[in-house]
Amino acid sequence: GNSVTQMEGPVTLSEEAFLTINCTYTATGYPSLFWYVQYPGEGLQLLLKATKADDKGSNKGFEATYRKETTSFHLEKGSVQVSDSAVYFCALNRDDKIIFGKGTRLHILP
Amino acid sequence: DAGITQSPRHKVTETGTPVTLRCHQTENHRYMYWYRQDPGHGLRLIHYSYGVKDTDKGEVSDGYSVSRSKTEDFLLTLESATSSQTSVYFCAISTEIIGNEQFFGPGTRLTVL
Numbered sequence: 001g002n003s004v005t006q007m008e009g010p011v012t013l014s015e016e017a018f019l020t021i022n023c024t025y026t027a028t029g030y031p032s033l034f035w036y037v038q039y040p041g042e043g044l045q046l047l048l049k050a051t052k053a054d055d056k057g058s059n060k061g062f063e064a065t066y067r068k069e070t071t072s073f074h075l076e077k078g079s080v081q082v083s084d085s086a087v088y089f090c091a092l093n094r095d096d097k098i099i100f101g102k103g104t105r106l107h108i109l110p
Numbered sequence: 111d112a113g114i115t116q117s118p119r120h121k122v123t124e125t126g127t128p129v130t131l132r133c134h135q136t137e138n139h140r141y142m143y144w145y146r147q148d149p150g151h152g153l154r155l156i157h158y159s160y161g162v163k164d165t166d167k168g169e170v171s172d173g174y175s176v177s178r179s180k181t182e183d184f185l186l187t188l189e190s191a192t193s194s195q196t197s198v199y200f201c202a203i204s205t206e207i208i209g210n211e212q213f214f215g216p217g218t219r220l221t222v223l
Contacts, residue, residue, distance in 0.1 A: 043215055
């Protein structure tokens with residue numbers, strides 16, 4: 001079946017550190033891939049997406065590349081800020097439904 | 111921001127009572143979804159709708175029912191609430207464009223005592 005696995009948190013980094021949150025997926029065919037972010041007390045917001053192999057999604061300094069050969073969609077940012085503290089969800093889209101990973105909580109220390 | 115509202119935003123109720131949560135959109139999107147979010151489980155799909163009066167079950171549908179009589183409204187009902195249904199409930203909407211990302215409402219925090 002379709003599934004998403006992402007690294008467990010929490011992840012704690014100092015401000016300006018490099019961030020990687022790993023995400024791998026299992027799916028038939030060619031799903032679209034997403035990263036969502038959830039700030040405290042809010043709903044999920046789309047952070048970035050990629051719809052086909054080798055696409056790179058980017059937004060707010062975050063990037064992720066759709067790697068079909070490794071079935072991965074790792075999230076990266078070169079220099080994190082305190083305001084990036086949130087929960088990040090990797091997800092894929094199949095058959096008009098989105099399947100989410102369990103989320104990774106990120107803490108950025110000033 | 112996508113025009114999605116949820117009501118109520120917070121509710122405390124007792125075991126055995128019926129509860130209805132409302133999701134309202136102003137985007138005229140075809141697809142609407144109800145999820146619950148629990149620690150350690152991420153988001154799990156309860157029910158979804160692909161049009162007026164067209165609904166289907168998600169992975170955790172037991173104990174929940176839904177209705178969609180208008181494009182803009184999607185109701186989630188707990189016929190007889192149980193403590194295991196204490197959760198944060200999110201509504202989402204989406205279009206049929208390629209990529210099909212979902213836009214989420216602000217959530218409803220439900221506590222069943």
